[in-house]
Amino acid sequence: MAAASAATVEFGPQILWLDKELLQVLAAGNKVLLEELLRGEGGTHPPRTNGQVAISFHGTSEPAARRGTSRLLGVTSNGSTALHVVASHGHAELAALICERAPSLAATRNRSLGTPLHCASKAGHRDVAACLLRVMDQATPRSRNLTGATALHEAVRHGHVEVVDLLMTTDPWLASVTTNGGVSPLYMAFRSLNSVNFNCKPEIAQEILNWPEGPSLLTRADSSGRTPLHFAVIYGRLDTVKLFLGGDAASPRLTSISDSDGSYPVHAAAMFGRTKIIDELVKKCPNYYELVDDKGRNLLHIAVESEQEMVVRHICGNDMFAMLLNATDYDGNTPLHLAVKQGYPRIFGLLLGTRGVDMCIMNKDGHTARDISCCASTLEHGRLRYFLKHNPEKYRENDKR
Template sequence: MSGALAAPVEFGPEHMPLGTELVRVLTIGDVSRLKEVLSGEGRTQRADGHVAIKVNGTSSPGAGTGTGSLLGVTINGNTALHLVASRGHAELAAFVCESAPSLVAARNRGLDTPLLCAAKAGSRGVAACLLSRMRSAAGGADEAAALRARNRLGATALHEAVRLGRAGVVDLLMAEAPELASVATDDGVSPLYLAAETRSEQMVRLLLRPAADGTPSPASFAGRHGRTALHAAATFSKDMAQEILNWEPVGPTLLTRADSSGRTPLHFAILHGHLDVVELFLEVHTSIDQTRISDSHGSFPVHAAAIAGSTRILDELVKKCPDYYELVDDQGRNFLHCAVEHNQDRVVQHICQNDTFAMLLNATDYEGNTPLHLAVKYGFPRIVSTLLRNMSVEIGIANKDGLSVQDLANRAITPARWCYFLDTHFIVSNCLCWLGLGTCITPDRRLHPLHQQADPNPTEEGASDDEEHVMLRNGTIGSVLIATVAFAAAFTVPGGFVADDRPSAGTAILARRFAFRAFVVSSIMAFLCSIMATSFLIYGGARENPLSHRIWYKVLASRFMPLAVRCMIAAFAFGFHLVLGDANRGLIVFVYVASLAPLLFCFPDVWIPLQLGLARTVWRRAGWRGLVNIHRRPSSLIQLAQLFMASFLFQYLGGTLLVVLIAAAFAAAIALDISLPNY
């Protein structure tokens, strides 16, 4: 046996290929068969029992058994030792190592050494054999290079064992070559970080296990983008984070280490919503320091908690930093601003209900925007409603540009938004109007001086016009289809007509049935509402009409279209009832229930008052005048009608009442069909 590791065998086209039979034998791991195969390939028996091989016509007594054939490679550059290591044949690996020691450091196309292959396969026996071969060599640079060899992924044998969860190999490598735990990949990922990132607590424990003499683990904690293993553990579990914190003396120091974006492990635990991990981090003596570390955008942990929407974590952080109101980001925003900006309504509600946070409600950022400004700007009606229900929130504050919340609401309304009454910006604007902060749908709202301060952007105007045109076209198509179906239903009534030779010829046969009458009323309502919606959409798209008129036409069309659809669904259910007859009562009940489902769930305006709490907000701020949208005496009946049609009661109560009436009619039809079949 040579005293040192032979020169590494690199893959190349000049190497001889491994024979087919030899590959098969190496794959199945048959040592005796391998010796038989090699015995027929030019071997001679020496007096001392070793086998000499003739390579290129010469005998190499020190080369070992079968060297000439074993130095071949497969098409992927795998040597005989690669094949054996990949399949976990420990006995055969020892034989090959003895026969061809140079193969221990050989690399294939992927730059994997046999040790890397053994680590991937999870073969502790093969890995132990290879390590023993490396240790038995003279050592030095060759041994270190072979042991620390990295493949094309930049991974060492320990990386691969950790990544694939090969606990036996990791345990062996940490016992025999713990220095591998300090080697990182090309992108800076250490085995410990990889273990935490793959959420393997077992691997973390193995990598952090101290040596037999009590020496701490030499593992590196480095990870991607400047993160540490504790950053990765904080996103997973408390137990893993505790393992790393127990790693003395390094573990506790990782709590205040920030990554390339300035975030500490506490930031990561908060953003992933792990309350138990946050509590663990805050129990240590550096808790106050952690809560005062901001990221590259100036966001503190309290900002992260608000963004993540966790009120419990937020309360824990506030306990550690009583001057939380002083913690603002690079834009001067406190955590209430951040909660509003990220639409975390639960956090906003929690803050509004807690008097401790009262000083945050009207705080302004560096642009002069309060949380209410941001909620209006981004169009979050639930948050606007929540903030306005707190009477401490002031609604008359202007920002740095002199804009009030109503000004921001006006700016957000584009022509296309008038086409859809469930648009969030539209709801926010109307909510402010119901509180008396402005006038709903005035002729010159879009001509407000604030809209003329900035130079118009032709590209944005063109995109808005295209969006408006598409919405008007789609709405017109839908309303025309409903009108067509409702019109046809008048002349193809269910049940047919009385024959000409009978009394009341030409009339509907089922005309006296309750379901038939309900069918007729629903069809008429669907037809009339759709016709009006069609007309208003056509008028609203005509540029010749004044802007104020076009806005009104669009708004009215957006009101009549849902009514037409609801009535059409009701007509379908009543018509189906008449067709099914008395023999299919189970199906009749199913039809009514199935038809009621879209009425409740496909028209959000039915639930908006309950979901957003608009009614409570308007009542608390403006009373009954806000609900009917009459804050001062109207100058004419026309103005009174306009104000009422833009009111909360008209916009949301009408649709809700219609659904209630339809549901009551469904229930009455079922009850009458059971109790009075002929009615």
């Protein structure tokens, strides 16, 4: 009898539903009741269609009562097994018991092709993940769900450092697996950043980068051409930017990777007003002034168009950025042209008051910044015309420069 109660079962192809009583025990994490059910001491209610096991055989479905370990041979409406359920809830003792009685469940997938390890990793349950890894074969941790994500992707996406550490220690190769969209775990760590749910964690990035092939993931881009550095910049993570640029050999290459619009990380920093990050990127990329997007715009052009007054002020007040002041885009527009076109008086004033800015440069249409201000009709352009009219010395001063 003891041998029978401890016997293992295999999860076969039959379609069975987990019964209500078992589901309640699994969700509650009650190990004593689960052991009773698996010994066949529970579930003595008469068979009933609702909440009982549906067995599919040659196209028919009949309710049937099951006892003992065989009760584990069932799934929820989403195709999740008993092990998926306890993994999601974080019940490590129940996971160990189920793995002992039905070890094949560890590799079983639900309708989303997720394994119990996916569930445990997504929820951040390290102890359950460790239990599952002990009974899995070598290939199972690398299983990918419908979107191509591994358990490591799920742990990274939800910021669970301890699970990331466990998975990377068990199988470092996971760091190189990409989703169907070509997203690596390192990229995902920064693609999912936002003010609401990003709660980490340079530790996650560091854990992945510690893997021998980890640094190579920094150059991998998504479908829009953006790398992890782009997203670290966009979300203002100076600490992470420094981490990524820490390797001197890789730094110049990282800062010189553009997205599908030709925008470099320094453009993203200018667009989102990240002055400290701009300085960090420029230190690693001496030829920053040559980095232009598909429209020929440098970081000052971008700062002006994005109305990032703080960035414009920072650039205008630092001689190291002098090469940007009169640079033209592919339409021949200087940052000053763009300030007038956009109708930004404060930014226009900052540029006009900066030594070295030339107001007489003509764009491809043969227009200077002053010409544009005279042709436009909006209120803001009117203010610019007023500024030029009542401050002629500024215009004459620029003529002499």
